Amino acid sequence: MNKTLKIHNKSDKPYNIVLKENNLIEKCIKLENELPDFMKDFFIYLKSAVVTSTRLAYIEDISFFCKYLISETNLTKAKTLKDITIDEFDNIKARDINLFLGDYCSRYYKKTEKDVLIFENHNRALARKKSSLSSLFKFLYRNEQIKQNITDGFNPIKLPKPQPDAIKRLEVDEVAKMLDAVETGEGLTEKEKIYWKKTKLRDKAILILFVTYGLRLSELRELNISSFNFSRGEFKIFRKRGKEVLMPLNKTCELVIKNYINNERPNSELIDDEHKDALFLSLQNKRITIRAIRELVKKYTSIAMQISRKNGYSPHKLRATSATSLIQYGFSIYDVQNLLDHDNVTTTQLYAAHKKNVKREIVKNFEWLDDEIKNED
Incomplete structure (x- = not known):
């Protein structure tokens, strides 16, 4: 027995x-x-x-x-x-x-x-x-x-030795194309659109959480409804080595998660007790699998980059996308290291190397003799 x-x-x-x-x-x-x-x-x-x-x-x-x-x-x-x-x-x-x-x-x-x-x-x-x-x-x-x-x-x-140029990630405009694809269904096959109509709010929430917080795949999959405290504007994740971390919730993420919960996620009476608290569910009303998350990320990133499905990116590439985007927006590598839970700041520095022509831009906008230069021109 x-x-x-x-x-x-x-x-x-x-x-x-x-x-x-x-x-x-x-x-x-x-x-x-x-x-x-x-x-x-x-x-x-x-x-x-x-x-x-x-x-x-x-x-x-x-x-x-x-x-x-x-x-x-x-x-x-x-x-x-x-x-x-x-x-x-x-x-x-x-x-x-x-x-x-x-x-x-x-x-x-x-x-x-x-x-x-x-x-x-x-x-x-x-x-x-x-x-x-x-x-x-x-x-x-x-x-x-x-x-x-x-x-x-x-x-x-x-x-x-890891090389900055070898780090694969989406450019900012490609992130926009990816989110447009999940919003409109453009770029999907007719067969994919059948499933997209049932999961587009879930998929959008997953992609936005990835590119906003640089979550690891396991961290995202294990999210629960009870992980979120909307009144305090925060949510809890469980990281490597059993670390429990509170993350601030921005308006975009709050909006897409609430939209998914209220308008697409099945009612709790349709879900087995084991999966009632799981945030992201499959069409079988079970906690979404690692494989399913990988496939949906690969699908939407391939549309954004206009490449074949098999060459689409993994969730870890969206983690890299989050890191490089944050640094390009001006956040320090130490802030990004803390957000992404890098053990060593040298890992974060690899993403900082993607900030194109950063030295040129800094020097160009830091002229001590600005008035004299203008007079010479």
Whole structure:
């Protein structure tokens, strides 16, 4: 008999945020139970050292490495992940890790019943796997479970330095075209217009929230009706690392959200209890999916830029659009850093580089001898 999972939520976090966190924790526990017992102390360390999403990513990487040990090497005699021993881990050398990252991970194969699938990892993915394994081996050494710290021998993985010119975002006039498209339906196919008539107020609210606040995709999806306090002119979002943040609500966003709630969003009696508080709903009256948000952003950005649907932008490009637009309107990089929740101001500075000819404009409008210059002219 299947038992229904019920969460006793004593915090002031909404149910959907608690449920999302719990789902990640359940995945972590499942993988941890499959891995060797000698890693238990490391798993306890991860609980308090990193956020849950990072914890899951680390455990997934370690599980992948252990499967590699069994299927591709002679470094263990184990037949299952649970059977790998600490003595076998103690015999692993830096060279073994470098072969795993540099040779196997960069391109590997998986056989299914019908196909052979080819997987490739580029440097960013390899760097994350290296970080996961470095954390594990350093911990085992500090915990006196292995005799040597082999991590100093791991090969460096160079990541490309972000270039301002490579940052994709919409120009101000393209944002206007995007919002016109969602308002009028112009540029949509006849099939798309059928759905547009039912969701245009929702889609408009989603796009305006993205370009105004530079919200992350997960932050926008998890918004609830209860997140908004219209009388105070603010709304609450839950950011990375469990941060709870109050955001000021401007008139434009208040207008489009209220318009959607009052004129398009289904009445609460038509919605299951699980989704009653969700702000943005699908046509099935469920909380909108990550995939659906990506598709609608791709659709409207492609219309704005007059390119094919498949080349339309992701929600993260609207985050970049928000950042560059705010800086071009004159807000400081520190204000924009705070609004977008960048860990480091250097990330925000990349968007500042898009302010075209900024040095020329500053100097041109800052003449100390303005009267003399005019006389010479």
